Amino acid sequence: xxxxxxxLVLAAAIxxxxxxxxxxxxxxxxxxxxxxxxxxxxxxxxxQKESASKxxxxxxxxxxxxxxxxxxxxxxxxxxxxxxxxxxxELRKRPLRAQLEYQYPYDVExxxxxxxxxxxxxxxxxxxxEPMFREAEASWTIMHPTFVHEVIxxxxxxxxxxxxxxxxxxxxxxxxxxxxxxxxxDFFRYLILLARGGIYSDIDTAALKSAIEWVPGDVPRNxxxxxxxxxxxxxxxxxxxxxxxxxxxxxxxxxAKPGHPVLREIVANxxxxxxxxxxxxxxxxxxxxxxxxxxxxxxTDIVFNFFNDPDYFDMxxxxxxxxxxxxxxxxxxxxxxxxVVLPITSxxxxxxxxxxxxxxxxxxxxxHNFEGTWKPAEERHIGEIFSG
Ligand SMILES: *[C@@H]1O[C@H](CO)[C@@H](O)[C@H](O)[C@H]1NC(C)=O
Ligand SMILES: *[C@@H]1O[C@H](CO)[C@@H](O)[C@H](O)[C@H]1NC(C)=O
Numbered sequence: 001x002x003x004x005x006x007x008l009v010l011a012a013a014i015x016x017x018x019x020x021x022x023x024x025x026x027x028x029x030x031x032x033x034x035x036x037x038x039x040x041x042x043x044x045x046x047x048q049k050e051s052a053s054k055x056x057x058x059x060x061x062x063x064x065x066x067x068x069x070x071x072x073x074x075x076x077x078x079x080x081x082x083x084x085x086x087x088x089x090e091l092r093k094r095p096l097r098a099q100l101e102y103q104y105p106y107d108v109e110x111x112x113x114x115x116x117x118x119x120x121x122x123x124x125x126x127x128x129x130e131p132m133f134r135e136a137e138a139s140w141t142i143m144h145p146t147f148v149h150e151v152i153x154x155x156x157x158x159x160x161x162x163x164x165x166x167x168x169x170x171x172x173x174x175x176x177x178x179x180x181x182x183x184x185x186d187f188f189r190y191l192i193l194l195a196r197g198g199i200y201s202d203i204d205t206a207a208l209k210s211a212i213e214w215v216p217g218d219v220p221r222n223x224x225x226x227x228x229x230x231x232x233x234x235x236x237x238x239x240x241x242x243x244x245x246x247x248x249x250x251x252x253x254x255x256a257k258p259g260h261p262v263l264r265e266i267v268a269n270x271x272x273x274x275x276x277x278x279x280x281x282x283x284x285x286x287x288x289x290x291x292x293x294x295x296x297x298x299x300t301d302i303v304f305n306f307f308n309d310p311d312y313f314d315m316x317x318x319x320x321x322x323x324x325x326x327x328x329x330x331x332x333x334x335x336x337x338x339x340v341v342l343p344i345t346s347x348x349x350x351x352x353x354x355x356x357x358x359x360x361x362x363x364x365x366x367x368h369n370f371e372g373t374w375k376p377a378e379e380r381h382i383g384e385i386f387s388g
Pocket of ligand 2 (some may be wrong): 012
């Protein structure tokens with residue numbers, strides 16, 4: 001029976017929800033063309049190229065000073081500007097990237113959200129959770145006692161995505177259409193980081209050091225919005241037999257602020273590619289193409305495209321594109337625009353190849369447990385998710 005007290009409590013709950021919902025939708029509008037933004041001035045390709053050869057030292061990279069590099073969204077829209085609400089029907093007519101940017105605007109000056117996201121078939125509370133993952137899973141909580149740490153099951157992920165992307169139905173359609181758990185798990189990491197930010201890490205990956213220590217303290221936290229690591233830097237003539245890219249960035253651990261343009265781009269890319277394949281009846285359970293479709297090869301390409309995108313970087317003084325050569329053999333963190341790239345030791349310690357340091361190296365931050373280290377990237381990527 002609905003007593004007066006119950007009615008009161010219910011009313012209060014509805015009001016609270018209304019306010020939460022209302023205020024979370026009052027962020028400043030961020031629909032705009034990236035081209036409208038001032039070009040970054042000081043971070044030129046020349047600086048990056050010149051300092052690339054100096055990365056052997058432990059000194060912070062020279063181009064850490066990128067104060068004039070501006071992420072879209074951080075300058076033109078004053079934080080206090082009242083929101084011009086765009087009607088949903090109007091918004092839905094805009095290109096996918098613009099819709100995503102409106103939903104999840106990027107602010108390089110914001111703090112890194114204190115979230116750790118993981119996804120697996122079971123939560124650690126379940127008896128079915130594999131004992132082999134327990135230590136790795138616990139390491140994230142131990143290293144980040146003040147963070148919110150969530151292991152999202154497939155079932156919960158489905159609801160979470162429906163909640164986060166309700167207003168961008170193409171994304172949901174693509175997510176639900178992906179025919180393999182590994183594809184969904186790949187897509188999930190980009191989607192959750194785009195919407196919420198924080199750290200994503202695979203379930204078989206352990207934290208060796210707190211994320212607070214990943215980037216040298218003298219790099220101001222409001223000058224970067226993404227931290228990535230290197231999976232492979234195979235300095236051998238037959239590298240192409242083993243890896244799909246000469247430098248491959250890993251996507252088993254990523255730290256990002258919500259709305260980062262790289263995440264927006266990869267979400268748009270996978271969404272469009274999935275829906276295209278779906279409409280052509282080409283969405284198959286083909287494991288071989290995962291690396292290029294949602295995995296580290298695509299991730300690597302999207303990151304490089306961003307580094308060479310004139311919307312974000314001043315190309316006028318550039319002496320050529322940012323390529324793998326800027327990252328090969330790195331031994332300390334390197335900042336390109338608002339992305340910090342960590343050396344191979346940081347996210348791939350102890351692999352005994354490609355000059356990666358051991359697990360106890362001061363630069364070793366997370367430990368990814370692949371079975372066997374010198375397997376083709378495709379095979380390894382599959383092993384990653386299905387090991388155990
Ligand atoms: C996704 O990105 C890849 C790599 O840059 C590119 O080859 C492909 O055409 C893109 N697909 C879509 C649908 O944008
Ligand atoms: C640089 O990259 C852009 C975009 O990826 C490409 O169109 C262009 O041809 C590249 N330029 C050089 C000199 O390689």
